[in-house]
Amino acid sequence: MTHGPGQTRRTIRMSDVAREAGVSPMSVSNAFKRPEIVQPETRERILTAARRLGYVPNGVAGTLASGRSRMVAALVPSIRNSSFARTVQGLSDQLAEQGYQLLLAVADTAERERQAIESVLGRRPDGIILTGNEHHPDTIRLLRQSGVPLVETWILSGPILDMAVGFDLNEAAQAMGRLLVSRGYRHIGFAGYAPAERSRFLERQRGFQAALREAGLRDDLLFYAEETAGFAGGRLAMAVLRAQEPRLDALFCVTDIFAVGALFECQRQGLVVPRDFAVAGYGDFEIAAEVVPGLTTVRTRGYEIGRAAAHLIVERAEGGIPAPRIDVGFEVIIRGSI
Amino acid sequence: MTHGPGQTRRTIRMSDVAREAGVSPMSVSNAFKRPEIVQPETRERILTAARRLGYVPNGVAGTLASGRSRMVAALVPSIRNSSFARTVQGLSDQLAEQGYQLLLAVADTAERERQAIESVLGRRPDGIILTGNEHHPDTIRLLRQSGVPLVETWILSGPILDMAVGFDLNEAAQAMGRLLVSRGYRHIGFAGYAPAERSRFLERQRGFQAALREAGLRDDLLFYAEETAGFAGGRLAMAVLRAQEPRLDALFCVTDIFAVGALFECQRQGLVVPRDFAVAGYGDFEIAAEVVPGLTTVRTRGYEIGRAAAHLIVERAEGGIPAPRIDVGFEVIIRGSI
DNA sequence: TGTGTCAATTGTAGCGCTACAATTACGCTG
DNA sequence: CAGCGTAATTGTAGCGCTACAATTGACACA
Secondary structure, three states, X not given: OOOOOOOOOOOOOHHHHHHHHOOOHHHHHHHHHOHHHOOHHHHHHHHHHHHHHOOOOOHHHHXXXXXXXXXXXXXXXXXXXXXXXXXXXXXXXXXXXXOOEEEEEEOOOHXXXXXXXXXXXXXXXXXXXXXXXXXXXXXXXXHHHHOOOEEEEOOOOOOOOOEEEEOOHHHHHHHHHXXXXXXXXXXXXXXXXXXXOOHHHHHHHHHHHHHHHHOOOOOOOEEEEOOOOOOHHHHHHHHHHHHHOOOOOEEEEOOHHHHHHHHHHHHHHXXXXXXXXXXXXXXXXXXXXXXOOOOEXXXXXXXXXXXXXXXXXXXXXXOOOOOOEEEOOOEEEOOOOO | XXXXXXXXXXXXXXXXXXXXXXXXXXXXXXXXXXXXXXXXXXXXXXXXXXXXXXXXXXXXXXXXXXXXXXEEEEEEOOOOOHHHHHXXXXXXXXXXXXXXXXXXXXXOOHHHHHHHHHHHHOOOOOEEEEEOOOXXXXXXXXXXXXXXXXXXXXXXOOOOOOEEEEXXXXXHHHHHHHHHHHOOOOOEEEXXXXXXXXXXXXXXXXXXXXXXXXXXXXXXXXXXXXXXXXOHHHHHHHHHHHHHXXXXXXXXXXXXXXXXXXXXHHHHHOOOOOOOOEEEEEEOXXXXXXXXXXXXXXXXXXXXXXXXXXXXXXXXXXXXXXXXXXXXXXXXXXXXXX
16 A cells, blocks of 8 residues: 555645645546646646656546446447448547447347346446347337437338438338339349348338339349348349249349358359349448449448448437437449449 | 435445344345355345345445456457457356456557556456557556456467467467478468557467478568558558569468458459469468468467357456466368468 | 354454545635 | 635545345254
């Protein structure tokens, strides 16, 4: 305790800085948190002392005392998926700019989401960002009870717990469906993920089917790949759907990964895209612009979703009352694949 | 404060649960943190009371009192890059399994890293995971002074601050260089990033050059792309290096993204791979197995790096003295592109 | 019956900070 | 020069939890 010679000095705290600068601890606190209310010279003296001692404020104690953590938790189903990676990047950028930190939890099932939420809530984050709007009932109860500001992302429709940032998934898929129809394709397949699991994929399917029915085309050429399918999903979809309908002339994929897989498969089979077969994707991943021919796809704004979500939370944390829903829109990007 | 009718009940704390269960607060704490030392019936009574009241332990207070946060901070230069995304996934999985949480900071420059470290240290994480071994001197001083366990990832050689998980970057590039040489290529180019910035790319270059010199080949066909180059990097590298050496017959790229870009460019120009031109990558991203022909590449173990790094930190946090360096190895994956 | 041993439980004393109220300093008015 | 408003600074009283030592009770043994 006494830091005599040879004694290892324990961690520097606010009162050490206060003594060093000849002020009260409160002034040190103010010098860091509300610099405008302390006299410039005093502030300078305090900051110098802090630097000299190598003082790092203990945010944990600060959080306990103030009830504000300047930390935002985000739950995403995956980080390898390019869309969510962009969202996390957006969150991270925006939060860093505003002096907040990101507590990240990756949870790919509702059950894991529940667990993650439970432990995250113990940290008293200033806000929580979720993906989608399908949550475990216990999750919802916990969140409601905690009163923490909430943003659900990648979704706009349906019941929202608090705030939401996303775009109209249904509309986006419908736009692509209409585009395919307008280009003259008549036997259009759909490659997605098992529908039970992910309503955000289901909405794409619905929008797509609506566009086909509108045009009087059959809307039952559906293929569902495994979670882990990757590029193979597109290949499999082509094989299965062409067996089901030999005249199949186009494929709409719920992710660009499937779509690129389908393009590669066309290449292997000697099908010329788009003359013999058309492929459309969803996501506008980096690769979409690079494959030959370029992939026609729906550009989503994952990065902006992240930024906007972070912004909503911070605004709320600082006492504002932001708009509860933000639509970041989408865009159909036309390249050579249809 | 009095929670009479209509009064909004403030947050439940440990003493509320204690009163409800008829025990002391310490027993509640023990029931959660060291269940084996409390009588089974007592424990049951406490947990029931906690559930009934919807008690969520305040981890912030716990951290302040115990000095342990059960939180690990990770700094990565990017999250969109597939390699780091895998590492973050590995971290997240391993930490979740062990009941720890992940504080993520994305910092793409040494200066931002410094800022991030500074604010991260305020949270008193039980460990910090860094990427690479090039850090701002202030960062190093801060980290040293804090005494927090540290893991540097994606690197093994050179000065290590505390612990490290990675593989021999030089060796990996050299292996690929040798493979190209053994296949008979004689004018082999290199596509990388600006060398000043990233020593982890520089090591690849050195290993590659060593392999070429070993074989008596020229080792100065080097191209450096911008940070943001993406697939275009490969295209540019081909253009520039072929202008410099028309007999160029192979290209080694520091990332699969460049390599795939180069493959696409070959396709556009009608070059048959690998007959007319060979391409090798680095990373074994998902796409490497899917392009036609498949990309020969170095498979790195980003996911395992994340898991191992998390494991080291946790072991250390729980009082162990783990090995300071872990080599997760690499693998040369031979496909059709060379 | 006294006493040592062990497991289970409990009080006490902070962890390092900030909200808030109280105090002091200081210039300005009448 | 008293009286007052404003700005700067400071004390007090926790925030909710856990380390640690102290206490209690049950039981075995001499």
